[in-house]
Amino acid sequence: MANPAILTVDDDPAVSRAVARDVRRRYGDRYRVVRAESGDAALEALREIKLRGEQVAIMLADYRMPHMNGIQFLEQAMDLFPLARRVLLTAYADTEAAIDAINLVDLDHYLLKPWNPPEEKLYPVVDALLDAWLDTPDSAVPETKVIGHRWSAPSFAVRDFLARNLVPYRWLLADDPEAVRLLSAAGLSADDVPVVVTTDGVSLVKPAEADLAAHVGLSTTPTLDFYDVAVVGAGPAGLGAAVYGASEGLRTVLVEQRATGGQAGQSSRIENYLGFPQGVSGAQLTDRARRQALRFGAELLTTREVVSLECGGTSRLLRFGDGSAIVAHTVVLATGVSYRRLDAPGLAELTGRGVFYGSASTEAPSCKGEEIYIVGGANSAGQAAVYFAGYAERVHILIRGDDLSRSMSRYLIDQIEKVPNIEVHPRTVVVEGHGADHLERLTVCDSRTGNTRTVETSWLFVFIGAEPRTDWLGDEVARDRHGFVLTGPDLLAEGRRPRGWTLPRDPYHLESSIPGVFAAGDVRADSVKRVASAVGEGAMAVSLIHRYLEAQ
Structure with a gap:
């Protein structure tokens, strides 16, 4: 295994050489010093290090670089090496930059240039960061292996499920020598694929998604019987609702039938989302939102299909396909839409x-x-x-x-x-x-x-059509002729409240025909089909949920 890397990036060649020289002089015998003169070049170097399975201990980035400043670089670099220590270099005490870096990239230190003498201003900082990194090293992640046939639909389904749930895996064709050895060791043959070999050595033969999820560390079982808000669907709207609900102290559970991210999570590059001038992949955006929701205390249940919504008093019950259920004060419907099947022979x-x-x-x-x-x-x-x-x-x-x-x-x-x-x-x-x-x-x-x-x-x-996933909802939830959920003013036909409405007020803007049940994102009738608007509606639904709960 190669020595861990210390990466420095500065667009000024003289400064770049100087910082790399000082770092190499002190740490070159234990760490490999990698020097870059732009954010893009540094990211490319990090990708190569990642592909080789090596580690990065510290990243030192200049703040005022053109095209991609130090904060923007560190924000993207975190996705590759989240445990690497992060240092921002600046020519003067830019307090605003420091605050931004602390909020966006969890900055470890803020260094002023010049740092002479390094024995006083540079090395003590790097020493402390290396000690902290060594206490929590970026250890190698054991591999999940998927063995299958190239043109097998079940094999593709397994790979797609793992990829969309951001579970790293290695794909092996059934006739690959390593795959043959693994199958033989498990007493299996090529006829048994797809086979998933988990990181703890368990072999799963043609696994169902729920079984696969349980073995690769995805949560499938709720920890509580009652929640303040249950969000159905983990696309951008559902993730937005989960983040804002959990961050504001609501007991929040997010239920997803297949994988977080929805259609947006499958996008290779989203370039018109606010705050990402270089664009961001759907997988990256999904992963950040998922981690953010979990950090605030939301629960995320995967491979749980909700088959019905039942109401009793002020409670809303969501029943799963296996007969189990969870109960919540409120529900956010964020099931999004699915691509329509192409109706042509042979497909x-x-x-x-x-x-x-x-x-x-x-x-x-x-x-x-x-x-x-x-x-x-x-x-x-x-x-x-x-x-x-x-x-x-x-x-x-x-x-x-x-x-x-x-x-x-x-x-x-x-x-x-x-x-x-x-x-x-x-x-x-x-x-x-x-x-x-x-x-x-x-x-x-x-x-x-x-x-x-x-x-x-x-x-x-x-990539055609947009069919809402609302077949499981009962007649009590009003929908338009295409199946999209009607909310707020759209429910007030000719000034009358929807049939069965029990409250003296009109439905809130995102509220469905059932009090306390809200809809956000693409599943809502006449919504704007954009990631940003879906996230905004998820956040808005939480604001309306607070109003609803306060009135109960």
């Missing part, structure tokens, strides 16, 4: 075997050098196209309309126009999929001429 049988709904970013490396097809013209499709273009030979976007301007943000359209291996096909639809054990060809049709053609491809990613 249903190939789902998970070349046909995917959503970005399925785990498949991107396998697309290297190949032609892939994306159906959809909204932001999620555009983000996926830009991401997959970094791997595929060519990315084809198929849309029903004449161009992308109707449903895609301008910044994404501009990006797509600049990527040479992305091609947009207007007025084009998929009419059939072909293949034996996996997708091999697509038949597409030009709706202007009616002409069809067959293209060779093993990859189809579908």
Whole structure:
């Protein structure tokens, strides 16, 4: 194992050399000093260190760098090495910068330049930080291993579940020598895959998601019988409600059927979310929100399907598919929407075997050098196209309309126009999929001429429609004709309150036709389908919950 690294980043070459020289002189025999002259270069160095399985002890970043300042760099670097100690270098006592750094990146120290003599101003600080880091080293994380077949839908489902729940794993094909050894040691064969070998050596054969979740450290069982607020759905709206509910002292539980993040969690890059000028992946944003909610004391239950909502007095009961239930004063419905299935012959049988709904970013490396097809013209499709273009030979976007301007943000359209291996096909639809054990060809049709053609491809990613996940709600929860939950003023038809409404007041803005049951995010009728608005509605729902509880 290589020595742990101490990374320094400063855009002034002279200062960069000086700080690296002083650090190397004192610690070069025990630590590898890595020097960078920009935030981007430093992040690239950190990624290489991460891929090699090595450690980083301290990161020293100059505050006033162009393009990416020290705080912005440290904020992104935390995702790679969360336990590395963080130091901000500045030329003068910038109190505002220090406060920002403390709030955003949990800064460990704030150093003024110049630091001469280093024996008095630099080394004592670094010594103390190294001692603290050694007390809590970034120990290696044991690997979860997934063994399966390349074109197996169950194997893809396992990998996708782990990836979307941010569980690190290593993927092994069933005929890989290491996979053969693992299967043999467990008394299994290639016919038994997918097999998951957990970090404690347990072999799970074709595991159900609930069983898999329990073995990889995801919580599935509530610790309480009664909560102040139960949030159903852990997309941006649900995570926002959980963060604000728990941070304000409400006993909060967040229930998710599959994985945190929702559709946003599958996005390869979100670039129009406030506060992230360089963009952020859906997985990163989801992970930060999840950790934030847990830090404030919210509970997160995974692989729990809510099948009914029942009301009794001031209590709201959520019943799970296994018959168990939790009870809460209030409920936030944040179940979001799901992608609509593409209705064309041959595609249903190939789902998970070349046909995917959503970005399925785990498949991107396998697309290297190949032609892939994306159906959809909204932001999620555009983000996926830009991401997959970094791997595929060519990315084809198929849309029903004449161009992308109707449903895609301008910044994404501009990006797509600049990527040479992305091609947009207007007025084009998929009419059939072909293949034996996996997708091999697509038949597409030009709706202007009616002409069809067959293209060779093993990859189809579908981003169409927005179907709300509300089938489990009873008739008491009013919905529009598309299934989206009606709230607030939309419930007051001709000035009358909804049928069965028991309170003397009108429903609050995000309140459904059942008092104390709120809706936030994409599941709400006429909501703005953006991550920022979903998070805002989650926070607003908590504010309205306080008003509701105070009146009880």
